[in-house]
Amino acid sequence: MKIFLDNLGCDKNRVDGEKLLARLIASGFEQAFTAAEADLVIVNTCGFIQPAKEESIETILDHASHTKVAVTGCLSERYLDTLQKELTEAVVVAGLSDKEATYKTLIDTLSPQQPTLPAPPSLTRALTGPVHSAPLKISEGCDNRCSYCAIPLIRGSFVPRSEQDILSEARLLRKKGVQELLVVGQDITAYGKRKGLPALLRKLTRLSPAFHWIRLMYCHPLGVTDELIEVMTSESRILPYLDLPLQHYTDKLLKRMNRHYTGKEAAALIRKLRKRVPSIALRTTLLLGFPGETETDFRNLYSFVKDTEFDRLGVFAFSPEEETQAFGFKNRVASSTVKKRMDRLMELQNDILYRQNLAKVGSIQEVLIDGAEGDVWIGRTRHDAPEVDCRVVVRNCKLVPGRFYKLKITDADTYDLFVHGYSHSIVPGGLFVTS
16 A cells, blocks of 8 residues: 655644654555645644644645545644544544554554554654754753744643664664754753753764755744854854744733743844854744734834844744643734734845845855756755755756755856856765866
8 A cells, every 4th residue: 555645734743744654664565755645635734723724624625535544643632532523535533642552553443463662762854844854852842831823732741752763763864865954842942951952963963874964943032142153153054044933023912822931032032143153044933913912012023023024934924722821812903904913024034035046146046956847946045944944047058956056156046046157166075066
């Protein structure tokens, strides 16, 4: 039986799905790389906010119209009893907290004659994305308890993985061909508190063979310490890139969100980062329409974004999630107002991004090639994480996926940089450089 894993949501969810898939492969199943060739599709769902829930259900029903479907992930973990009763289109609906039970349920349902195998080491994974770029999850759960967030209800309290386990999985990923390592978790800065993450990152940079890029994702502002900044400045393999979700700028909203910092403190952190790491790219996420958000609050946030000029920015609308503290908050903002604010903020950010991209025309950028789309190659600079950031579109070249090139940017638009033609030479370590 061929199994296709359809991962929805974040990289952390992807890691869980890849570990489940690896175990099924070890039990005699075969990995399918498209849904069309699969006998079974496992939909690894997201349940963070309402749009993610809706996407998960739509994806399940779409796959179920063509083949057998099994469901796991955050949505099924949170609403397990309800989905097991009502989602009759799925042959299996399983949670994620008890991974052993999920595995056995799949085996018993799909292939009762197949013996279940002992659990392999937690580091075993079947990669579902490009083999040159992969996330490495260093922890599970979260203790921040932001008032709007359902993640602790789904994933539980913060639990760090052992350093030995993390390094062992990193070595295996590198042997599989991974060149770009994305360090992920619900809050990676909580790892080992002040000194734990910097120490872990130094050890990751010293693995042999080495990763070329190590990218830091999901960093809580309060956890960005001087020690972490020092690692970013002293270790060349740690990219000058930080995913720093700020959520808002207005103090009263940050307080109600349980973020534990002020707008001025967030601005001061950004100034420090840009002073200490001049080449840094800062990505942030902002939450609009939180209960009580006024037009004045939005204007203050708008001015903050305009003055700060984030390198990468995403926005999402408040979603009232059952059992979270904010679910009962009054003074909700009309959805039409939230949409207008989101549109205005993204229009501003697009103007900022367009100017930033135009400034790169004529520059030489190190680019990781992800693959081909039609007759062009698609890659990313060190300032761009997979799937969520900008791209480099390369024409009239013969390139190799998973390789790094030095490329001259010849044109730009809001989300893409463009390269037209090149000549190259190979340098030690597999790095390709244009002449």
